[in-house]
């Protein structure tokens with residue numbers, strides 16, 4: 001790889017992963033070009049601003065853009081290292097869609113030269129990095145590619161999954177351990193050299209297939225364990241027991257560590273990636289599939305209970321607290337909170353206000369429902385029913401005396417001191 005001061009890096013896809021990654025690499029003194037198909041994203045980044053909410057990202061991006069280390073464009077240019085961070089969604093039948101990855105690789109092929117390193121970071125089904133390699137073989141027969149020409153390949157191709165936590169991306173990009181999977185060991189070593197520029201965590205090398213499966217395994221592990229907590233929460237409701245207390249007590253066992261239930265599982269990762277394993281081997285993934293189904297069904301369960309609660313209290317105004325898929329972020333993708341709030345809005349629109357400090361307008365799904373966006377103070381003043389859907393810090397900090405007279409459905413367990421209401425929904429009515 002070329003010396004530090006001359007390194008040119010292209011990051012394809014400037015979203016939640018690509019933009020922070022591009023900015024962190026630019027901070028090391030490399031010249032980074034971020035490519036995105038969205039003109040809006042390109043213009044925003046080139047003006048030193050950010051189009052996504054992430055702690056400290058705005059300051060970092062404005063600094064590296066001002067110093068000339070990061071710029072954005074819709075057209076690719078030659079570089080030494082190419083990092084792909086485009087979406088990998090699934091289709092209606094849960095089949096993974098690697099079309100964005102292959103399109104990114106097609107773009108890279110136009111400028112690829114001997115000595116370059118191509119790294120896929122998008123969460124991908126096992127075998128995707130090899131498909132990228134096969135595509136490059138087809139598009140660039142003039143280059144010797146790894147795994148097809150032994151160790152004497154002209155370019156290196158590797159897979160390195162991202163495992164950052166939204167809200168802590170800039171810290172975790174540097175501190176987390178990285179798994180770097182090469183098409184060949186030489187590819188892994190080349191990619192390792194690149195990550196050592198900015199990663200403080202351990203960088204462990206392996207094959208691209210093992211690295212791809214590792215990422216999917218991590219998210220399937222989280223999903224299965226959250227499904228256990230969500231299933232428990234339903235049993236606890238039936239038994240009229242406080243699930244949060246049971247989990248707290250059970251976790252005093254030295255070898256038990258139950259996760260927190262919620263209104264379902266959302267986001268671009270945990271709610272999506274386990275399907276990549278199920279789709280690849282349906283016969284051998286009954287547990288992973290069931291966990292996905294349990295977590296999806298929790299959303300309908302919450303909607304049903306919340307609707308019963310609202311219907312049992314005619315005329316009472318309702319606050320839905322939160323739309324994001326997890327605490328303290330502005331990401332609403334696959335968000336169970338958004339699904340619950342829109343279901344309630346469709347039925348009880350004009351009685352509903354939504355509190356979401358991470359947006360200044362309600363998503364289009366609320367159009368025509370009559371639901372309105374409010375701040376937490378207005379909601380406390382005007383709403384008799386509060387449905388907690390996201391554990392944003394601002395909600396957690398509402399003191400008990402400000403909500404003592406409310407009827408609360410706390411799907412995140414953020415208010416353990418809330419005066420108890422009967423666990424069953426049917427008789428849940430406001431006193432008087």
Ligand SMILES: NC(=O)c1ccc[n+]([C@@H]2O[C@H](COP(=O)([O-])OP(=O)(O)OC[C@H]3O[C@@H](n4cnc5c(N)ncnc54)[C@H](O)[C@@H]3O)[C@@H](O)[C@H]2O)c1
Nearest residue numbers: 013014015016017036037085086087088103104122123162
């Ligand atoms: N967001 C997370 O917290 C997270 C965590 C770990 C892994 N991942 C994975 O990282 C990948 C990217 O996720 P994200 O959240 O950054 O997605 P995102 O939707 O925020 O960003 C993707 C960007 O890529 C752009 N894009 C799409 N196709 C393109 C192309 N052919 N050329 C150039 N730009 C293109 C889009 O316009 C968008 O700006 C996904 O595979 C995701 O599963 C995400």
